[in-house]
Amino acid sequence: MPDPTEExxxxxxxxxxxxxxxxxxxxIPKFRPETWSFSVFGATASGAETRFTWPEFSALPHDxxxxxxxxxxxxxxxxxxxxxxxxxxxxxxxxxARGVRHVMIWGEYGYSANLRIEDFDRxxxxxxxxxxxxxxxxxxxxxxxxxxxxxYAWKSVKWVRAVxxxxxxxxxxxxxxxxxxxxxxxxxxxxxYQEEPGEGPA
Ligand SMILES: Nc1nc2c(c(=O)[nH]1)N[C@H]1C(S)=C(S)[C@@H](COP(=O)(O)O)O[C@H]1N2
Ligand SMILES: [Mo]
Numbered sequence: 001m002p003d004p005t006e007e008x009x010x011x012x013x014x015x016x017x018x019x020x021x022x023x024x025x026x027x028i029p030k031f032r033p034e035t036w037s038f039s040v041f042g043a044t045a046s047g048a049e050t051r052f053t054w055p056e057f058s059a060l061p062h063d064x065x066x067x068x069x070x071x072x073x074x075x076x077x078x079x080x081x082x083x084x085x086x087x088x089x090x091x092x093x094x095x096x097a098r099g100v101r102h103v104m105i106w107g108e109y110g111y112s113a114n115l116r117i118e119d120f121d122r123x124x125x126x127x128x129x130x131x132x133x134x135x136x137x138x139x140x141x142x143x144x145x146x147x148x149x150x151x152y153a154w155k156s157v158k159w160v161r162a163v164x165x166x167x168x169x170x171x172x173x174x175x176x177x178x179x180x181x182x183x184x185x186x187x188x189x190x191x192x193y194q195e196e197p198g199e200g201p202a
Pocket of ligand 2: 023
């Protein structure tokens, strides 16, 4: 029986699949805690890069977010409980320079996704280290993935290694390959040809 509350939470054109698909481009990286680091670079307030080791990153404030997750290929994963570091906590620990409006989230192997600062600085945007009370599995992004549940899931970069504060907007991996620069599933912002003036980089 379809759950009526889930149905009301589904953006247009989405469906709830059987099972819980795992989707990514390329291989699953191996996590090496001794050499792993998380860096915040680009237009930072201090002008310098901040680099967190795994113990330092793990010591940042922790919170949980209950959220659904919508892939542009039209399946949605409903009711995930993510635990991890809120984006707001990272913004406080390593703030951007004044006037920064855009960030790039960098995963392993150069996968990336760009976000407007207001989409990054949301209560539900989280650097997740746990899913449903367990550490993330390797295929879901262990040790850290970002969750941006109000945008299509290609923006929820797995295996995150860096955040770049950008003075000007730039397209990430899929945004550069025909997907929408913003990607709001409630507006069905799937493809770049749908972009209105001002929604993409000049
Ligand atoms: N590093 C990385 N993150 C990624 C991807 C990827 O290819 N590489 N794919 C994205 C896409 S298109 C989706 S739908 C979600 C899938 O997350 P899941 O595997 O936990 O379902 O991860 C996103 N994050
Ligand atoms: Mo996706």
